[in-house]
Amino acid sequence: MRAEIRREYLPPGRPRQLAVVLPNVKLPSANPLRAHDRPTTRKPVPEWVRKLPPPRPHDDPLLFPKQVDGQLGLFPPPRRTLAIADAGRIRDRPIPQLDLVGTQLAGIARERNVGGAWLNLTKSLARLALAAREPGHRQVLPQTLDDLPSMSPTIAEALRRAGLLADARHKIVPAGRADHGSCTRCLAWANDRRKVCTACRQFARSHPGSGGCERCQSVQPLAGGLCRFCTVLQAQTATDIDGIALEGGAQLWFGAGFAPKLRTVDARYPPRTRRKGRFVAKKRLVKAAARAARPVSAHLVDPAQTALFETPARDWTRLGKSDLPTPTHEAEAVMAEFARYIRSRGWNPDHQRSSTRTLRILVSWLGVRAPIREIDIQAVALLSSNHTGARVTDFLRRRELLDAEDKISADLLRARDIAAALPDSYAAAAHTWIDVLTGQGSRPSRSIAPTTIYNYVSFAAPILQGFSAQGIDDPRQVTKEIIEAALEPLKRPHARSVHTGLRSLFRALRREGLVFRDPARTISLSIARHAPVPLPTDRLKGILDNAPDVRSQLVIALVAIHALMPVAITALHLDDLDRTRGRLRIRRKNRPDHIVYLDETTLELATSWTAERFRRWPRTPNPHLLINRETAVNGDTPVSRMIFRTSLKGTGLQAGKLRQDRILDEARDGADPVRLMRVFGISAITAMKYVAAAHPATIRPDPITP
Template sequence: MRLGEDEQWMWAEIRREYLPPGRPRQLAVVVPDVKLPPANPLRAHDRPTTREPVPEWVRKLSPPRPQDDPVLFPRQVDGQLGLFPPPRRTLVTADAGRIRDRPIPQLDLVDAQLADIARERKVGGAWLNLTRSLARLALAAREPGQRQVLPQTLDDLPSMSPTIAEALRRVGLLADARSRVVPGSGVVHGSCTRCLAWANDRRQVCVACRQFARFHPGSGECERCRSVQPLAEGLCRFCTVLQTQAVTDFDGIALEGGDQLWFGAGFAPKLRTTDARYPPRTRRKGRFVAKKRLVKAAARAARSISDHLIDPAQTALFEAPARDWASLGESDLPAPTPEAEAVMAEFARYIRSRGWNPDHQRSSTRILRILVSWLGVRAPIREIDIQAVALLSSNHTGARVTDFLRRRELLIAEEKTSADLLRARDTAASLPESYAAAVNTWIDVLTGQGSKPSRPIAPTTIYNYVSFAAPILRDFSAQGITDLRQVTKEIIEAALKPLSRPHARSVHTGLRSLFRALRREGLIFRDPARTISLTIARHKPVPLPTDRLKGILDNAPDARSRLVIALVAIHALMPGEITSLHLDDLDRAQGRLRVRRKSRPDHLVYLDEMTLELARSWAAERFRRWPRTPNPHLFINRETAVNGEAPVSRMIIRTSLKGTGLQAGKLRQDRILDEAHEGADPVRLMRVFGISAITAMKYVSTAHPADIRPDPIAP
């Protein structure tokens, strides 16, 4: 690491060279709370073809190099007459940079006129820089001793030739128009010998055949006419045009035993043409493209209705898996029924009513067209089929189609399965056969599907329980225990003894839940883990330093992040409570917020003035970005705005606190602990933050340890 400017190393980096080893290096001393300057390389060694921008300090050390390419418009002696007329040039805008340092007479006069034109037209600096570059090219293209610019020279410019002509005309540097002198070598006598077109211009090879040979180099024998010419897929240009014109004979030009010839020049088949069969103001397309469109339209009109339309009156024999849509192409879709066409038209109106750009929703329209063309709309469409079509490519999006069909009651929703629950089932299946059934019964009880009704717990908690208990159950099987009824208290204590205290606590919690569920279902007679107790260290809440809390709202990137931080830092809401908030839960008139909680009464939060103002700002931005979203949640993003029910993930809490270096749990603990310091009343904490009595006593005992007496019956 080097601190400072090393010119030898700098030039080696720019020229992509490597310095010999053994050069002295300056070490940097790391001092706490002192930030070192950035030390970024000038080039990416793992990307040798990448071109990095040169830093400003390197540009100052690099000597300026004048730009005057002698190849472009070479200097000539004034008064010298040219032997041959200048050919037509093909200039590009970048050519002006090649002669940017060449002194050009009268350029300052033209630049002044271009500045006046820019002020008249009220255009910016980019337009002025472009026109000045083109004016430099026009003035540099003058012949020796010539003061004015010929009008045909402006035709060689890539763009802006009328503007350059106006600026030259104002300063008297534009010559009178006259015909361009064409070199005699440019005219070749004869007719086109390849496509047999009669152009009446005495050219042996027409321009179209020259272009064809340019894009298809090399010659060979044509498969159709047996002539030796440049080929494209085995055919010369003459045969390619004939077959393209006669593939669908709309114009009646196909001949039996002969070929249709055509006139050349302005009457020859061109790539751009008009067609009366297209509606007015339709963009012009090539004749061959128009022909292909007509062929597709004729094939589309001849399509038949799908043989796989779903009949709602037909009873299903069994539940079929997801269909394989990868083998079906969009070019051979069956004809849609009138009901399907009506649904497609309604979907287009639905897109416009939501304020979306129809051109940006073609991926959604493509999915709906595939589904209704093959399956129809008389019966609901399964959500699993929408997901299968959406997986075909990135040009297929199914979120808006799912929401639209759900609103029209044409959707068979797919049952949501948690990934954590599936992993828990897989872990149970990997256990020995004597334990697998018992663990699956345990999972059924935890999900509320046991013989007795119970409140289900979170799938993440279920997976944690199973993952902690599975290794112990495998050890039991290795010891020869084939039935969980053989497990005793001593066996569990022996299994927990070699484990660390935190790990033993997690394993004990899982085993205690397992044996409690099995005893409840009548699979075992007693619970061996019930009387086992472990000594654990309970961590008390710790306040955060004041300097870490200062300015956290100012560092938030947007209105949503500021409101999330306020709800955590001021009102101590948990991430799950924030993501489940609905827009109707916010009562801005009375300054209240209702927090929804599962299996518990809702908690009412009274918002302070700052939080209420942040809520107003986010509500205004939410309406501005998604004015017609059907999602009822307070916090939404680009993905959930098109879904009628899904909440955002808890990742928005991390995103909101990303720049602060704080965690939501630590910030919530600091807020409750700060309130507990104001008074030793646990009931007040329960009312303000909606926490339980045990949690409130934990914070009160931490804030006022001298006022809390130990519980005489506590273990």
């Protein structure tokens, strides 16, 4: 009333007013005392009140303290005495599933037709029940509800409807037997009347005799100076991934079926025998944690970093598997994709561990943000037989993560080495000669096969060294007479090869302006030309049936029936075979393609090989018709010419002799060289050679033929 009269600030709530109660007289309606428009004066809040800290959330850590999930209690929790006020102590603590239980309590309130006070009370009790759950458990034990001050059946019904009420448990220790069951040696409790547990008895049988334990000083059977209790304890804490190792203490455990197992060393086992125990999994976890703790490689290749100069292949010989850094997330994704790639190809992952190991080393050290050089893959693959790089190269090529190296022929490299070993003046001329033969001269020209280049250089190099030994230090000093003198002591077949190489050398030097004339141009040698000779029929009989597999039969048929050259057979693509029309396309460099019409036998062999090829390598990226297990994963690499030796093994025949016999047999049927050119795709000179060999009486040699 005083505040109303003085127009002061009134606290929240209605002011109290006295009323006179008269019998049978109804009280008038209560109206507010303040009924004017004059504003109310409000007292300012004191400054010391503003400086007070905000009120703390109501979450008492002493009530139901936070526990470790999955932690088993050594003893059952004691009986609690909870009160309604305890719910206010944790009213700001987030309680999982509390809203679900509140929904069920609201439904019960509607069924019982009760008010909001009852609902608030039951929600507070439900908060206490849910907060008292065991760590890591979702449901509430029925014995926990006995700790509530009231309304336990109602809370139990709400929990049951919400699916949060656990089944009742039996007591672990029956009454009357709570004082029995501890082992006198390992102190394990098993709820039985045995003084020594079964595990300690077996330990004593394996280790007869007793002595003082080095750790606990107890007189018991020992293994390596330790009793079973200390042996298990050290094995349990040797790999301390959970932080449970005790300094100067010991951890008790349950016995019987819950006891920790220990595989002891018996005299029956030989010394240094590796055996797996139950702690192997913990050691693996420690290794995995150690690998995860390694830093990321400091040598990750940045695609934005421009290379200052070309670097050779890295030296990977000092790396070990344990030295690998932690791979990046992108590298982990590439490794997972490589595993899926292996499974999609139908390969056994256990057989591809060498490829996986190679890829893991590369992506862990270099990353996958920039393409990986093929030369590094080859260097890692050479570390041991447990590292391979063929499938890694093909996989990275498909993902556009491969920096492929320019393929250089081994024959061309050997030719360069021979040229570098010559004297200085001839070495420069020989390298210029090789450049011209490979199409890299001052004027564009067609390159020839690297094998031919190597043969030219290998035949001409000894002659050039002989010129230098005679004092002829410049190719411009070489004359026709000097070359004839060098060729004279040589046998005719070898002299012909040397002469061909020297003619090619001086022709290239004159073209580049290094010599004024070609001294080998006007030199001619007489050579004996060997005519094709047919093979005996008895050697050809059964050659197709004695082949080891379908692929060998197809190779023999292509050579012996259609007279294809080995280089053309290895270059065949799967798309070149048209089984519908019975045709086979032969790709020829700088010449039109040649079409071969397959006979019935060859077509059946081609069909059988195609089916076997798809069965063995259904997802191979190699486009060639003939492949093996190495080339099936090596991009577009053709098979080597060793396939002809394998196919003709045991017959004593060569692919070239079979081809000559087939063309010569066709030439006997008619002296038409044009027909030979159309059937076998050979040149006019070659066709005339076979016609002359098949019909020597009717075909005379050309008098102007060199």
